[in-house]
Amino acid sequence: MERNSRTELVMAIVAVGLFAAVLWFGPSLARAADVGPGDATTSNRTPHEVLVRFRPGTTTGSRQRILASAGAxxxxxxxxxxxxxxxxLEDGQTISEALEELREDDEVAWAQPNIVGHIAETPDDPDFSQLWGFRNTGQNVAGTAGTADADADVDEAWDTSTGAGARIAVVDTGVDATSPDLEDEVDQSLSKNFAASIATGNVDSSDWADQNGHGTxxxxxxxxEGDxxxxxxxxxWDTDLVAVRACDFDGYCDTATVASALAYAxxxxxxxxxxxxxxxxxASEASALRxxxxxxxxxLYVVAAGNDSENVEQTQTWPCSLDLDNVICVAATDQEDQLADFSNYGSSSVDLGAPGENILSTVPKIEEKTDDELGNGLSGWSQSPSGGWTLGSLTNGDPYIHLNVSGxxxxxxxxxxxxxxxxxxxCSSTYYLSARLRTGQSLTEQYSTDGGSTWQSPGPYGAITSQSGIDDEQFYEMSSWLGAADGDDGVLVRFRYASTGASSQAPSIDIAYxxxxxxxxxxxxxxxxxxSGxxxxTxxxxxxxxxxxxxxPSLxxxxxxxxxxxxxxxxxxxxxxxxxxxxxxxxxxxxxAAEESSGDDNDNSEDTGRGGTTVVAGARMRIVAISRTANGxxxxxxxxxxxxxxxIKGTRTVAGRTRKLTSAATVTLPVVSRGRAARRLRKRLRSRVYVTVGYRxxxxxxxxxxxWITLNRR
Incomplete structure (x- = not known):
């Protein structure tokens, strides 16, 4: 997930973190239009929806029975x-009740809520010198000087490969294929959209263009494209790229959509x-992703660890926490080879770090229609009643808008x-909202394309009310889709406060950026x-x-x-x-990889100093299966x-084992935890160990x- 500077700034202002509202695996406010009285706005579940997978061989009749009993x-x-x-689900049926019904049936493989997530040879390109993650000379990027060689040595790899012929998919917010650095890299015939339209609720599979910037x-x-x-x-930079859009303009996506996108890729x-x-x-709520x-x-699915500065062994995040051999989970490092302060981490789930702070890359052409920093105050804005909207000052000196009216x-x-x-x-809008509303009070964002004669409420949020879970202790990032007004040259956007008069207390509403x-x-x-992020x-x-x-390509x-x-x-x-x-x-x-690939036919390692020093023709070794038991x-x-x-080479985490063979054979060797891995298994259910098998x-x-093998405690 991207971590943008505006989010960091507002977080610093309010002292209370916005990660639950802004960053990738929090549901934000939940989408207010979907939140009813009594719903927990901290829930990241899509209201009134569950996902289920039937076991192989389940008949049509059984499926219909199961669905009916769950209240479909x-x-x-x-x-x-x-x-x-x-x-x-039908009216009156809760997610918990439906899941309980489904999980009790033997013909159901899994059932889960529909969780909501969020988006965590040297070329002659003129901005290459800013790509510190590829080659770090200690250069200054975004006001930060780095440490020489705190990089991924990407430029050193380009003499060997630039990825020609490789097909890579990006499951994200889409890709802007009009970028001159991407137009020849994107495979437009295979790129596909899975996200439903905010306006219609339908899915246009051809609408895979980026509406956010993150995917690009x-x-x-x-x-x-390089050089x-x-x-x-x-x-x-010679790779065939497939854009698979799973997330909306605001970076949100649900499990069902992402699972389909992952499978398509x-x-x-x-x-x-x-x-x-x-x-x-x-873990049960990640069944579809698994x-x-x-x-x-x-x-190979390469996934982000997330940006909450948390240990994912304690707060699991998905797909990062999936224990699958074709998943790599990535943390972020900074320009000095430190774990980035925002990055999640985990000794058993997060596999490695990679440069992730102050990363320069392609984005869509963003046209800003308003000055989010309010440099001219409210000049150009019209307000009613006169003087009802005033400016305050954040602790960093930036202005914010305050509603100054009575109850x-x-x-x-x-x-x-x-x-x-x-x-x-x-087109879309974003703003940061801090508010306390009483019964009968609401705040709505609206737009007009007819000079203000009529007003419409954009999706996906509805009116913010006292039931929406917003408070005035922190700022929440809000966003609205204005795509229905695309191409119009006379658009007005407004904030509208309304009250039924049920409360005599004044509202508290502050709007920043x-x-x-x-x-x-x-x-x-x-x-x-x-x-950064x-x-x-990843x-x-x-x-x-x-x-x-x-x-x-044979790997x-x-x-x-x-x-x-x-x-x-x-x-x-x-x-x-x-x-x-x-x-x-x-x-x-x-x-x-080259050493591993050549190992079937010739030496791929340094001589141990024992045994012969020549290559034995036809000598091959292949790992054919790995099975996990219990007890490490x-x-x-x-x-x-x-x-x-x-x-098996003895290490700090794995005990050594040796077999002498008198002929060709298929042999099963035990992998037994020791040391650090054994200690870890006393505290945790799983521990990943690096196993080296030697053959002479x-x-x-x-x-x-x-x-890499995951050992189970039981």
Whole structure:
């Protein structure tokens, strides 16, 4: 998820964090239009919806019986997940009651709420010097000087691969394919939208263009065209990019939509999928995400850890916390090789770090129609009653708007000057709201395209009332979709306070940074901006996976994952914070993959100093299966083609084991936790360990295979 500077500023102002409202896996205010009396606005569940997947062989009659007993009013298939359904519940049926009914049935594989989440060779490109994550010379970016070589060594990898032939998918807010740095990289025939229209509720599969900016920024970090004389270069700048839009203009998306998008990305043959978004909840509430990813084991899903500065072993986030062999979870590092202050972390779930602070990349052309910093005060705005809206000052000196009326006031409006949306698309508004409203009081944002004769309320939020969960202790980020006014040259936007008179107490309403913006037409020079977040770190790892695929297309997802994780630069700042304790090193990952790939036919490791020093023709080793048991143990099945010695290397976390073989054989070796891993399993249910299997054919040199294995406590 992106972490923008405005959010940081407002958070600093109010002292109370906005992460629950602004960042990626909080539901924000929940969408106010969907929140009824008694609903918890801190819930991240889509109201009146549950998801279910039936077991194989369940008959049509049984499905109908199960759905009826759960109180289904409307049922739709979840694209990409066989036997899975999205259920809208009938009036009076609660989510909890429906889930209880579904989970008790033996023909149901899983049932969950529909959770809401959010979006966590050197080229001649003129802004390449700003890409500190690729090559850090200590240069100043966004006012921060870095530490030399605190980077992912991306530029060193480009002499080996630029990702030619690799297909990568981005599941996000869409991609702006009109960006000159992306127009030749996006596969428009395969790109697809899964997000429903705010205006109609329907899904237009061809509407995959970015309405937010987040997805385009991510896409640029992965695949912006290099050596084209403009803008920036992506990590893998010869890559075939598939845009898969799952999130709305404001960055929100639900589990069913994201699951379909993840499945589609795997179905089109993407070798890696970037997933810079996430959800909070329990493991049972991540069932749809797990099913979507698990059914494409040879696609590597690279996911963001999130931006709450939290330990995800204690506060699980999804898909990061999924225990699947084709998932890599990424934390963010800063320009000095420290864990970024906003980044989540986790010694068992977050695999590695990558540069994620002050990252320059492609964005859509954003046309700002209002001055969100109110540099001219309320000049140009019209208000009623006169003097009813005044300016206050935030602690950083920026102005905010304050409604200054008594409890007897029944109506007050604040209206922008006429705004010109002609030639623009995806218009929207954002603002930060702090409010305390009493019974009968409401605040609504509205727009007009006929000079104010009629007013309409944009989606997805309805009126803010005393039931909406807003308070005046902090600011909440709000957003509204104004796309219905796209192309109009006479648009007015207003805030309207109304009261039925049920309360004599004055309302408390403060509005900061009101911004109306649209997406305009890209210039030949393109548009670029600096974002920070684990969302910006994740595409660097996805891009590295693309480089691996372009270099060694025979690698499977597990081999690519092993190469990325076994080649990190170990950092003290990430020790105990990630599984590997290190930061991405792209050049080293390519070297590791090359050594692993060549190991079937020749030496891929340094000589141990024992045994022979020559390559034994036809000597091969292959890991054919891994099975996990309990009590910190697992089994790894290895096939070798010649007599020799086979062993598991003893480490601080895994006990050593050795077998002597007199002929070709398939052998099962035990993996037993020790030391740090054993201690971790006394406190936790799982622990990930790095296992090295060695094989030295008689008279030959040693070669190795590496795997990350999750051990279970019970």
């Amino acid at each position: 009013d409307d049922v739709n298939a979840i694209s990409g997940l066989p036997r899975a359904r999205r259920i809208e 920024h991510v896409a640029g970090t992965i695949a912006a 084209n004389g403009i803008g920036v270069a992506g990590t893998s 795997g179905s089109v043959g993407a070798r890696a999928v970037n997933v810079s978004l996430g959800f909070s909840g329990t 099913s979507a990813i698990a059914q494409y084991p040879d696609t 007897s006031t029944t109506n007050a409006t604040l209206t922008t000057e006429t705004l010109d949306f002609s030639g623009d698309s995806s 009101p911004l109306v913006s649209c997406i305009g037409t890209q210039s030949a020079a393109g548009s670029y901006d600096i974002y 684990t969302s910006m770190a 595409p660097q790892v996805t891009g590295a996976a693309a480089l691996l695929d372009g270099y060694l 499977d997802a597990q081999q690519a994952r092993d190469a990325l994780l076994s080649s990190v630069n170990e950092l003290r700042s990430l020790d105990g914070k990630t599984v590997t304790g290190g930061r991405l090193n792209v050049a080293a990952a390519l070297r590791a 143990r697992a089994r790894i099945k290895v096939r070798v083609s010649k007599a020799g010695k086979l062993w 054919p008689t008279g030959g040199k040693s070669r190795f295979r590496h795997r």
